[in-house]
Amino acid sequence: MSAAKDELYATDVADARWRKSSKSWAEYACVEVAELGGGAVAMRDSRHPERGDLRFTAEEWTAFCGGVRDGEFD
Numbered sequence: 001m002s003a004a005k006d007e008l009y010a011t012d013v014a015d016a017r018w019r020k021s022s023k024s025w026a027e028y029a030c031v032e033v034a035e036l037g038g039g040a041v042a043m044r045d046s047r048h049p050e051r052g053d054l055r056f057t058a059e060e061w062t063a064f065c066g067g068v069r070d071g072e073f074d
Helices: 003-010 058-069
Strands: 031-037 040-045 053-056
Touching (some): 040 058
């Protein structure tokens, strides 16, 4: 893992302000994100937050969001 990723995963998210995606529906998987600073983001399943989260650097998050918009994950 890179130093940037190590730093992200060392960040304490206990007091993070999580917000649910507007695309999440109650009966389906719900995604929440929290900003970690510097454009970095943590993402988790709001129905199962105990499973942990994925963390993205600003560059990774930008690429991920672009892929979603472009339909790369359909």
